[in-house]
Amino acid sequence: TLPTIYAVTPTYTRPAQKAELTRLSHLFMLLPHLHWIIVEDANATSPLVTGLLERAGLEKRSTQLNIKTPPEFKLQGKDPNWIKPRGVEQRNLALTWLRNNVDTDRHSIVFFMDDDNSYSTELFAEMSKIERGRVGVWPVGLVGGLMVERPYLSEDQKQVIGFNAAWRPERPFPIDMAAFAISMDLFIRNPQALFSYEVQRGYQESEILRHLTTREKLQPLANACRDVLVWHTRTEKTKLTAEEALLKQGKRSDG
Numbered sequence: 001t002l003p004t005i006y007a008v009t010p011t012y013t014r015p016a017q018k019a020e021l022t023r024l025s026h027l028f029m030l031l032p033h034l035h036w037i038i039v040e041d042a043n044a045t046s047p048l049v050t051g052l053l054e055r056a057g058l059e060k061r062s063t064q065l066n067i068k069t070p071p072e073f074k075l076q077g078k079d080p081n082w083i084k085p086r087g088v089e090q091r092n093l094a095l096t097w098l099r100n101n102v103d104t105d106r107h108s109i110v111f112f113m114d115d116d117n118s119y120s121t122e123l124f125a126e127m128s129k130i131e132r133g134r135v136g137v138w139p140v141g142l143v144g145g146l147m148v149e150r151p152y153l154s155e156d157q158k159q160v161i162g163f164n165a166a167w168r169p170e171r172p173f174p175i176d177m178a179a180f181a182i183s184m185d186l187f188i189r190n191p192q193a194l195f196s197y198e199v200q201r202g203y204q205e206s207e208i209l210r211h212l213t214t215r216e217k218l219q220p221l222a223n224a225c226r227d228v229l230v231w232h233t234r235t236e237k238t239k240l241t242a243e244e245a246l247l248k249q250g251k252r253s254d255g
């Protein structure tokens with residue numbers, strides 16, 4: 001039987017949220033061995049997320065959590081989005097939940113799954129191959145100023161020997177959050193592994209991975225890291241000038 005994949009998704013209220021989460025929920029409908037941990041960046045869970053999980057029939061294999069990013073770390077309206085780390089608090093809450101709730105006698109996998117990327121179902125078939133005690137890696141499309149960021153492999157294709165990253169290639173693990181998934185037992189064996197606000201831009205992946213693995217121990221997947229099965233797409237900020245004019249008249253298009 002396939003290991004359960006715990007997909008951890010931080011999410012926050014904005015006009016495109018329902019569209020993003022609907023796409024993900026329909027992907028989950030195709031993948032029965034996934035468990036979705038959706039962590040809202042809010043003081044309470046929302047009916048929007050609860051309703052979405054219900055409509056997709058995911059009540060029994062999802063967990064709805066919430067924790068608000070402290071205001072000093074929250075992005076302000078016009079801030080470029082790289083100025084502060086995003087999803088730190090939410091991913092850490094999910095890790096606490098996992099450490100307390102997962103039956104570690106059974107092999108399972110943890111994947112940090114942002115809500116706006118594009119994922120192929122084939123990616124999850126690859127993740128299922130991750131061995132106990134290991135971190136699986138694969139290419140990610142449309143990230144770091146490249147069409148594809150990917151690991152370089154040894155001649156026998158069993159080991160990662162480098163990365164093609166152009167952006168901050170000096171990072172210990174110069175890869176995107178979507179480029180790896182982790183055997184759950186590593187989080188139990190390394191209780192200090194957490195995300196942090198105290199890291200430079202682009203170092204969140206290295207921050208978590210340095211506690212869990214080394215480059216040499218990474219498990220290459222996706223056809224020896226040749227296939228691209230996930231893309232770091234980003235949704236443009238929704239323009240709502242006409243909606244704002246309506247709101248001033250006490251009306252709304254979605255009311």
Ligand code: UDP
Nearest residue numbers: 009010011012041081086087090114115116
């Ligand atoms: N996120 C969040 N709160 C925020 C901003 C982002 O929970 O204030 C979530 C977001 O929904 C996504 C993840 O954190 O799942 C990464 O954010 P984003 O996609 O904006 O980051 P980027 O793609 O720019 O790295």
Ligand code: MN
Nearest residue numbers: 114116117234
């Ligand atoms: Mn994103």
